[in-house]
Amino acid sequence: MNTFGKLFTLTTFGESHGAAVGGIVDGMPAGITIDIDFIQCELARRRPGQSHITTDRKEADKVELLSGVFEGKSTGAPIGFLVRNTNQHSKDYENIRDLFRPSHADYTYYSKYGIRDYRGGGRSSARITLSRVVAGALAKLVLQQQGINITAYTEQVGNIQLDRDYHQYDLSLIDSNPVRCPDPQKAKEMEELIAQVKSEGDTIGGVISCVIKGCPVGLGEPEFGKLHAQLGAAMLSINAVKGFEYGEGFAGASWRGSQQNDTFLPTDDSHQHPLCNIETNHSGGIQGGISNGEDIYFRVAFKPVATLLMEQQTVNMEGESTTMDVQGRHDPCVLPRAVPIIEAMAAMTILDTLLISRTNRF
Amino acid sequence: MNTFGKLFTLTTFGESHGAAVGGIVDGMPAGITIDIDFIQCELARRRPGQSHITTDRKEADKVELLSGVFEGKSTGAPIGFLVRNTNQHSKDYENIRDLFRPSHADYTYYSKYGIRDYRGGGRSSARITLSRVVAGALAKLVLQQQGINITAYTEQVGNIQLDRDYHQYDLSLIDSNPVRCPDPQKAKEMEELIAQVKSEGDTIGGVISCVIKGCPVGLGEPEFGKLHAQLGAAMLSINAVKGFEYGEGFAGASWRGSQQNDTFLPTDDSHQHPLCNIETNHSGGIQGGISNGEDIYFRVAFKPVATLLMEQQTVNMEGESTTMDVQGRHDPCVLPRAVPIIEAMAAMTILDTLLISRTNRF
Amino acid sequence: MNTFGKLFTLTTFGESHGAAVGGIVDGMPAGITIDIDFIQCELARRRPGQSHITTDRKEADKVELLSGVFEGKSTGAPIGFLVRNTNQHSKDYENIRDLFRPSHADYTYYSKYGIRDYRGGGRSSARITLSRVVAGALAKLVLQQQGINITAYTEQVGNIQLDRDYHQYDLSLIDSNPVRCPDPQKAKEMEELIAQVKSEGDTIGGVISCVIKGCPVGLGEPEFGKLHAQLGAAMLSINAVKGFEYGEGFAGASWRGSQQNDTFLPTDDSHQHPLCNIETNHSGGIQGGISNGEDIYFRVAFKPVATLLMEQQTVNMEGESTTMDVQGRHDPCVLPRAVPIIEAMAAMTILDTLLISRTNRF
Amino acid sequence: MNTFGKLFTLTTFGESHGAAVGGIVDGMPAGITIDIDFIQCELARRRPGQSHITTDRKEADKVELLSGVFEGKSTGAPIGFLVRNTNQHSKDYENIRDLFRPSHADYTYYSKYGIRDYRGGGRSSARITLSRVVAGALAKLVLQQQGINITAYTEQVGNIQLDRDYHQYDLSLIDSNPVRCPDPQKAKEMEELIAQVKSEGDTIGGVISCVIKGCPVGLGEPEFGKLHAQLGAAMLSINAVKGFEYGEGFAGASWRGSQQNDTFLPTDDSHQHPLCNIETNHSGGIQGGISNGEDIYFRVAFKPVATLLMEQQTVNMEGESTTMDVQGRHDPCVLPRAVPIIEAMAAMTILDTLLISRTNRF
Incomplete structure (x- = not known):
């Protein structure tokens, strides 16, 4: 249950305040050049303390690859890796030792x-998503070579929301601001909202969009391994995620078929699209659970972080009413740091289905 | 990839116009009384031709259990089952033999x-969800005995939407109208909309809500087997589903933490809630990926059916532009018949996690 | 637990005296011509009543493929199949309803x-291996196309044993005698021994050898998916199997390394052996858990059938001492009919690893 | 493929000369007291350099548990662990960089x-079995609490073989001699044989026996998860293993059913054996793939180590004939150090099936 994937798999371990977090990637294709700087860069995008609107916990999050790489290339053997926890303040959590924090996983x-590691949320901490970023970076190294690119960005924070779709933004701007939003003006507003919420000891939710370009036709396995079902499971496994939709999603539920169907047209580029073009892409790049060669896009909803820096009512482990005042260092909004996690989970999912698709026929 | 679940599993086979559809349920606990009438009743809720707003295909959908039951009880052996296809009109599909239907899985x-069974969509047909209803009915037989109940209902068709949450409806009314909506007035409006859309040869989408009552605390397995991730994967694997959200979902993304957190209170019923009560249930019955004993609720978005009874432009298998006019018998709206499928997938997911939870500690 | 394989999978159902036995093959590569006569022929090799030294139960064992095949070719969809049970004599088992038969699975x-289907052993009956033969035949259809051939034969019955290895026999003779042994003289002796044992109401064990020719280098996945570990698991899952060895096996345990090592030589055929020849094949075609392109060979030990046609002492379900006298129709020796089952399990294993090996590198 | 088990799982990583070897145990039941000294003791039994008849490689093999344990108890979270490699002599392997060692996994x-880590065999080295011993020790901690005990011992080295079965030895003597054999006289002879073989630069194989006491009735899952099939797969995945048999094994293939059947008798101890006693145990504690409460016993054959300290002929990576002279530090016989690995694999298998058996019925 701590393993993700079928052929390209990630198994993880670790707690917020344990010795280390890490994992094992199995099924990495052999012969891939392992760019350790790239992996570390991806981790830096998820790193705590990277800006004034993220948690103050400061960790270098330096990853060590322990196996599976020889003379700079993957060997086909599993890649074990770990990141030492170096900046735990476990004492900050002494006061919640016997309490259940509201809307956390304590209870x-x-x-x-029958037991829990109360320090920093233990296994339920978002710190453990670090392992996903490492594995996702390895998957990206394979996908880049296949011409597949994955980009996620913050689309909504609280009530501030982008009003255009991904085609109309320069996605290269995403990492140029601390909220990871391609609209510089909206990014500024989001940043201010997060700062304000933080100053009040409160937190705020939002929505991240993701687009995958360059996917071949044929990824995804009916009937239960539909590509969007796998992507959805991947996204919903990320801490604080409450919803997933692709293509026209919930909004499209009120449309008619005649509006939402995507028309096939004769191809104008037989290399990229051997059989046909597709006029629109309401389907979100997936039809019948299988990629159709168009861009895959989806949206992921995050709830506000449960840890508030204000007094809250709760009960203790004896079931008695009490109040709590959380110390510790927390994100007022997870979205800026969740962007690379979304990309990582998408990368692992796409690589896994790409590998399986090689076995569909000889 | 045609298998669902880890301990309670369903593996399916079949196509719309093949000899039969069916499956194998493995991991059914032994000693459960198998009520074959109940299974057949669940199938009747999914059956084509059950009302004027569903497809005209008429099939009895009579299920035969082939194994795993002895003297009326489950034996722990796998339960094989099948439903013969009896009312195929394969000739209706001759004209699409060489075409790709828009927004279908043909392409x-x-x-x-490199090959496809074009008759009725073949393996991609929603007819194959029949096997899920059989397996779901078996799972329900176990869950009922554990006091767990699952109820889904149509919440939205096109722009007609319920405006209250599930607490405020009498859910026993759901099967009293053909759209399976607990609000009789809205049900009438939905029914009329579907009839109108059908008369135009068009189709319409919608949203189904589902609520699970009586779940014990402790179902769901971190980190990748979070209960809502498993439920989401289950729902997204259903034909035509485009989105999944639980608890406050996408709407909650704009809330603050201080609004969305659920406060723990001292228990007023130590039998049902041994440690505490939870004041609100914004979390949707799941915290940290594990059930907390409150009602689990979620929403599932369906796109409009892709098959339209009107002329559409497309290409043929040589990539040439052409038009198509579909014959065949189709649903103008899948929601009424999808309600039992949603319940079935939820039942299988809950039973699977219930079984796994028995191994968490001695 | 009733599923075998990772990418090419078989899930089975059925009991000796239920309505049918069958299964679902998932992961069949698309585009393979499905020769239904070949499948039926393989079943005929396993069929009861095929000679005077097998059980008298007479069944046509006619298989029906229910899905996954379109216009004579596999489509990539799961292949459901079943064989109706037509010649059950359930009344023969009334007298063991409350008894535990010695060395059977009743107890x-x-x-x-907490429940058992006592009729003919229920789920534990060797009749359910029929499904393996169907799936194995499908796997063989793929492997034949890849130049891979699998041949099993009876090497030992009781104390009658072949004294030469497989190179020294004409393996095309195997199906020319009822015990499936390539040495006509020994075959005769084995046949007589089985007939004699049968006349005494007793049973006898033996050993089957299997050789796989034409395997490419590279099948098998370290560390737990070693090719011989997968083959061993497959063979040990067959009813009545008590041992598995490959290469020099148990006998080689007393050798020295300098005797058992296989020397690499320069290649004399760069097409078949691109890098090297291997002088001897003590390794049995597998080194480090991965096929090396040489013949794979292994041996499988079967105990004597537990059902004796003589009086035996036992206890009933209340734990009281009693005697039993079995009616029913039984094999005095399973080996002749187990030969195609061994081949089937080997074929599924090899195809599964062949598919996985396509994902080792791009 | 580097994961073992279904509910209690071990995923491993590491190479002989990489930074570390380790793994992740998932599915460890919560609340178990983790005795780190016991784990380290088990590792000491597998440690290189423990006596004059094992390899000279000297490593402390100190394990670090990185997660999943809190205040001395398992939490239900995955247990990550590693052992640093500290005594690699990678230079010893420079001369085989471009060679394929006979009967090794190099080729x-x-x-x-398309790539290999030639240093010390890389991923194919027996050093990676270290992770199995750690996971097996964790499994043993759970099993001990359930009254299940697992004991393996060296039964044969070369032609020196025990002539009695396990009942007739004092199994507490096993760790009192360097070969781990319960017969002190035979142990002495085995030790001398190994020393002599070592002095000649050669190696020798053998057989290990294992007995599991205290297993409840009901472990193992038909049809493909039969207990002995799972045990066999576990044992065959260990480096250098060539065969597995349980109960009467290969020898029993020449018996008659009337000799090999185990008779049921009325129980004389309704606590331990609620329904019946079993007179003999030719079945090896497993009937129909399910444990019957009697001792489970099996035998495992090992080939001689492929690394010889003598000149051998081989080819290089260009396919040219050459000779090689191995340096490095190697075991002349793996059996003494393989005993704890056998126990570890058995412990993991039994615990895994024990967990699954808890889901067979409510």
Whole structure:
């Protein structure tokens, strides 16, 4: 249950305040040049303390690859990796040792396992998504070579929302601002909203969009391995995610078929599109659960972070009413740091289905 | 890839116009009384031709259980089952033999496999969801015994939408109208809209809500087997689904943490809630990926059916432009018949996680 | 648990005296010509009542493919199939309804599940291996096209044993005698031994050898998916199997390394062996868990059938001492009919690893 | 493919001369006291350099648990662990960089992946079994609490073989001699044989026996997850293993059913054996693939180590004939150090099936 994927798999371990977080990537194709700087760069995009609107926890998050790479290339053997936890302030959590924090996993973990590591949320901490970024970076190294590119960006924070779709933005601007939004003006507004929410000890949710370009036709496996079902499962496994939609999504539920169908046209480029062009892309690049060669795009909803820097009412482990005041260092909004996680999960999913698709016929 | 689940699993086979559709349920706990009438009733809720707003294809959909049941009880052995296809009109599909129907899986299947069964959509037909209803009915038989109940209903068709949440409806009314909506007035409006859309040869989408009551605390497995990730994957694997959200979902993305957090209170019923009560349920019954004992609720978005009874432009398998006029018998709106499928997938998911949770500790 | 394989999978259902036995093959590559006569021929090799030394149960064992085949070719969709049980004599088993037959699965099934289908052994009957032969035949159709051939034969029955290895026999003779042994003289002796044992109401064990020719280098996945570990698991899952060895096996345990090592030589055929020849093949075609292009060969030990046509002492379900006298129709020796099952399991294993090997590198 | 198990799983990484070897155990039940000294003791039994008849490579093999343990108990979260490689002499392998060592995995790995880590065998080295011992020790901690005990011992080295079965030895003597054999006299002879073989630069194979006591009735899942099939797969995945048999194994293939059947008797101890006693145990504690409460016993054959300290003929990576003279530090016989690995694999298998058996019925 701590393993993701079928052929390209990631198994993870680690807690917020344990010795280290890390994982094992299995099924990495052999012969891929492993660019360790690229992996570290991806981690830097997820790193705490990267700007004034993220948590103050400061960690270098330096990854060590322990296996599976020889003379700079993947060997086909599993790639073990870890990142040491170096900046835990476990004492900050002493006061919640016997409390259940509202809307956190404290209560459910304790009920399920009869024990919980209360320090920083333990296994339920978003810190463990770090391993996904490492594995996602490895997957990206393979996908880049296949001409597949994945880009996520912050589309909404609270009530501030982009009003155009991804075609109308310069996606290269995403990492140029701390919220990772391709609209510089909206990015500024989002940043200010997050700063304000933070100053109030509160938190805020939002929506991230993701687009995948260059996917070949044929990824995804019916009936239960439909590509969007796999992408959805991947996204919903990220901490604080509450919803997933692709193509026209929920909004398209009120459309008619005659509006939403995508018409096939004769091809104008037999190299890229051997059989046909597709006029519109309401389908989001996936039809019948299988990629159709068009851009794949989807949206992911995040709830506001549950940790508030204000007094909240709760109960303790004896079931008695009490109040709590959280210390610790927390993100007022997870979206800026979640962008690389979304990309990582998408990359792993696409690579996994790409590998499986090689076995569909001889 | 045609298998769902980890311990309670369903593997399916079949095409719209093949000899039969069916499957194998593995991991059915032993000793459960198998009520074959109940299974057949669930199939009747999914059956084509059940009302004037569904497809005209008329099939009895009589299921035969082939194994795994002895003297009326499950034995722990796999339960094989099948439903013969009896009312195929394959000739209706001759004219699309060499065409790709817009927004169907024709093009992607052909590209992926180099061959496709064009009759009625073949493997991509929604007819194959019949197997899910059988397996879901088996799962429900186990869950009922554990006091867990699952209810889905049509919440939105086109622009007609319920304006209250599930607490405020009498859910026993759902099967009393052909759209399966608990609000009789809205149900009438939805029914009229579907009839009108049908008369125009067009189709319409919508949203189904689902609520699960009586779940124990502790279902769902971090980190990748979070309960909502499993539910989401299950729902997104259903034909025509474009989105999934639980708890406050996409709408909650614009809330603040101080609004969305659920406060723990001292318990007022130590039997049902041994440690605490939870004041609100914005979380949708799941915290940190694990059920917290509150109602689990989620919403599923469906696109309009791709098959229109009107002329559409497309290309043929040589890539030449052409037009098509579909014959055949089709649903103008899948939602009424999708309600039992949603329930079935939820039942299988909950049972699977329930079984796994028995291994978390001794 | 009733599923075999990772990419090419077989899931089975059925009991000896239920309505049918069958299964679902998933992951069949698309575009393969499905020779239904070949499948039926393979079943005929496993069929009861095929000679005087097998069980008297007479069944046509006619298989029906229910899906996954269109216009004579595989489509990539799962292939559902079934064989109706037509010649059950369930009444023969009335007298063992409340007994545990010695060395059968009656006691363990009952203890595990709290219920058992006593008729003909229910799910534990060797009749259910029929599904393996169907799936194995499908796998063979793919492997033949890749130049891979699998041949099993009876090497030992009781104390009658072949004294030469497979190179020294004409393997085309295997199906020319009822015990499926390539040495006509030994075959005769084995046949007589089985007939004699049968006349005494007793049973006898033996050993089957299997050789796989034409395997490419590179099948098998370290560390837990070693090719011989997968083959061993496949063989040990067959009813009545008690041992598996490959290469020099148990006998080689007393050798020295200098005797057992296989020396590499320069290639004399760069097409078949691009890098090198291998002088001897003590390794059995597998080194480090990966096929090396040489013949793969292994041996499988079967215990004598547990059902004796003589009085035996046992206890009933209340734990009281009693005696039993089995009616029913049984094989005095399973080996002749197990030969095609061994081949089927080998074929599925090799195809599964062949598919996975396509994902090792781009 | 580097993951073992279904509910209690081990995923491993590492190479002989990489930075570290380690793994992740997932599915460890929560609340188990983690005795780190016990784990380290188990590793010491596998450690290189522990006696004059094992390899001279000297490593402390100190394990670090990185997660999943809190205040001395398992939390239900995955347990990541690693052992740093500290005593690599990679230069010893420079001379085989371009050679394929006979009967090693050099040729198959290179052919499969197009690249190989030649240092010490890379991923194919037996050093990576270290991770299995750690995971097996964790499994043993759970099993001990359930009254299940697993003991393996060296039964044969070359032609020196025990002549009695496990009942007739004091198994507490196993770790009292360097070959891990319960017969002190035979142990002495084996030790001398290994020393002599070592002095000649040669190697020798052998057989290890294993017995599992205290297993409840009901472990193992038909049809493909039969307990002995899972045990066999586990054992065959260990480096240098060539065969597996349980119960009467290959020898029993020449018996008659009337000799090999185990008779049920009325119980004389309704606590331990609620329904019946079993007079003999030719079945090896497993009937129909399910444990029957009797001792489970099996035997595992090892080939002689492929690395010889003598000149051997081979080819280089250009396919040219050459000779090689291996340096490095190697075991003349793997059996003494393989005993704890066998136990570890058995422990993981039993725990995995024990967990699954909890889901067979409510």
